[in-house]
Amino acid sequence: MDTSMSDAIEAHGLEKSYRGGVKALRGVSFSVRKGTIFSLLGPNGAGKSTTLRILTTLSSPDAGEARVAGLDVVRQQAQVRLAIGYVSQKSAVDLAATGYENLALQGQLYGMRKADIQTRADELLDRFGLSGVHRRITQTYSGGMLRKLDVAMGLMHRPDVLFLDEPTTGLDPESRQAMWREIRRLGREEGLTVLLTTHYLDEADFLAERIAIVDQGRVAVEGTPDDLKRELKGDTVRVELVRPVSADTLRMVATELPALRELRCDGKTLRARVDSGERALPALLARLDACGATVAAATVARPSLDDVYLHHTGRVYLSQEEASPKCVRS
Amino acid sequence: MRAIVADSLHLVTRRLRPTLRQPVYLGFTLGTPVIWLFLFGQLFKGITALPGFPSGSYLSFLVPGIVIMTAMLNSGWAGTSYVMDMERGVLDRLLVTPTRRVAIVAGDLGNQAVMTVVQSLIIIGLGLLAGARFPGGALATLALLAAAVLIAAAFAALSIAVALLVRKQESIIAIFNFLGLPLSFLSSTLLPTEFMPHWIQDISRWNPISWGVTVGRQMLATHVDWSIAVSHLAYLLILAVVLVALCSLAFRSYQRLA
Ligand SMILES: Nc1ncnc2c1ncn2[C@@H]1O[C@H](COP(=O)(O)OP(=O)(O)OP(=O)(O)O)[C@@H](O)[C@H]1O
Ligand SMILES: [Mg+2]
Helix, strand or coil: CCHHHHEEEEEEEEEECCCCCEEEEEEEEEEECCEEEEEECCCCCCCCHHHHHCCCCCCCEEEEEECCCCCCCCCCCCHHHHHHEECCCCCCCCCCHHHHHHHHHHHHHHHCCCCHHHHHHHHHCCCCCCHHHHHCCCCCHHHEEEEEEEHHHHHHCCCCEEEECCCCCCCHHHHHHHHHHHHHHHHHHHCCCEEEEECHHHHHHHHCCCCEEECCCEEEEEHHHHHHHHHHHEEEEEEEECCCHHHHHHHHHHHHHHEEEEEEECCEEEEEEEEHHHHHHHHHHHHHHHCCCCEEEEECCCCCHHHHHHHCCCCCCCCCCCCCCCCCCC | CCHHHHHHHHHHHHHHHHHHHHHHHHHHHHHHHHHHHHHHHHHHHHHHHHHHHHHHHHHHHHHHHHHHHHHHHHHCHHHHHHHHHHHHHHHHHHHHHHHHHHHHHHHHHHHHHHHHHHHHHHHHHHHHHHHCCCHHHHHHHHHHHEEEEHHHHHHHHHHHHHHHHHHHHHHHHHHHCCCCCCHHHHCCCCCCCCCCCCHHHHHHHHCHHHHHHHHHHHHCCCCCCHHHHHHHHHHHHHHHHHHHHHHHHHHHHHHHHC
16 A cells, blocks of 8 residues: 555644744654554644644645645645644633534534534533533633533544644543543544644553654654654663752762763652663662762663653653753763 | 635624623613713704704714714724634634635624614614604615614724734724724714814715715705715725725734744
């Protein structure tokens, strides 16, 4: 089979600058196979939303090209729009209308028939647990309810390709799990192609068949979660300290133990990659002890997606909010 | 084409729905014009005694003016709900659907048209209750409604274009506060043109508000001069078309900067 025929999304060298000189994309390329879930993962300002806005015809690239469902996103905008569903990073619900009215308008604008709108809306309301509130003005919805309605609206016209910009940001753990189940079902059972952006590593790991880590307007690396982890050979050692250590101490440890690669500290957590955890850990612990640092816990593990992220963006992945560069050498 | 009409109607419904749910808000938009109607009605009552004033009461004279003024002042706010839609991402959501941009604008203009007709009928009704009389009859009244709708469409389109270009509530509010009163007072809304100083007469002639009022004043005539009514409706139509075209240019610029 011709590979390009089985790609639902293809992006080649997308570039985009905003007014004021911000270069948001510096050549983004990736492709997504039909019927799979693909995740763009990256820190704030990496260019994830910009990429999605170009692929959904909301914005146009300065250079490069992209096809969605086999259609050019610049030259065949009208056809692209029929084939895609889009859920933006910000909730985009009409707050003066009820949940049902929001869904119905969406169906109407895609030219769906009245009876079909009714069935489809009921189905989606049920699926996202909104059946009890569909007659309420959405002004009274919680953030989580609005997010679910957002996703339901993106699915109303049964698109072939669905774009989700941070679909679970702001959801409580339980709603997040429920949203994950729905997204997975869309991809695995209903054959939809899903491109989602996220800040959550566990989310990408759980949902996506393939991941691209985006950093500063470029794809830093792309592959299946397992491939990406495998690529980082050896182990990750992680040491929890009782108190943070000084940068000087850290520099000293780094010079004396060259087996430690990508040694970083983030608050009280020290981590490094090594060829063999069993051999490196005792030396590291002894060294820290000699510096007067008290160790609370130490672990050796296979690299996680966390480590992949760290390796490629040079950033410690903190919570969903702040991803900031930290300490020492690589 | 059928899709454009159907989409416009769905989008008109979306805009009208909040008003239908809370009709009281329509009352608020009418507060100021009704006060003006009766305040000016009292204030300038004596003016009818002056030589050269067209026959009839000042209240009758004032009603078409207040109808046109209200249409202009209220439709000027159309852009503010656009800014809200932009900030909330609702406009982007509409733009990723297959809906044409012209249908999106038509939805808002349609909403303004319906609101304007209802407000105009209420003002005319209150005028009649207070003793205004319109020998021009039903057809002339329809002409006034048409003029009011065209004024509303023109100013709503202008307001939406400003919204798309500057994307700020404050700018729209500032521009229309700045335009509203001068446009009203430098027109034949309150006084017959002959009663104004020459320089105001010159401005007034080019003021779209005067064009609308001129159409409306035909209601006062026993023999309606249809050539005046139709020609001024045509000017208003041209103005509205030009401003809607401006609106679609503004849309293009909005998307280019996206
Ligand atoms: N409309 C705009 N005008 C100017 N600059 C913009 C605009 N939108 C985004 N940017 C800038 O472009 C860069 C990429 O932004 P983008 O929103 O694509 O990142 P992101 O990966 O989605 O980030 P986040 O995770 O915070 O949502 C950022 O530096 C951002 O400040
Ligand atoms: Mg984003």
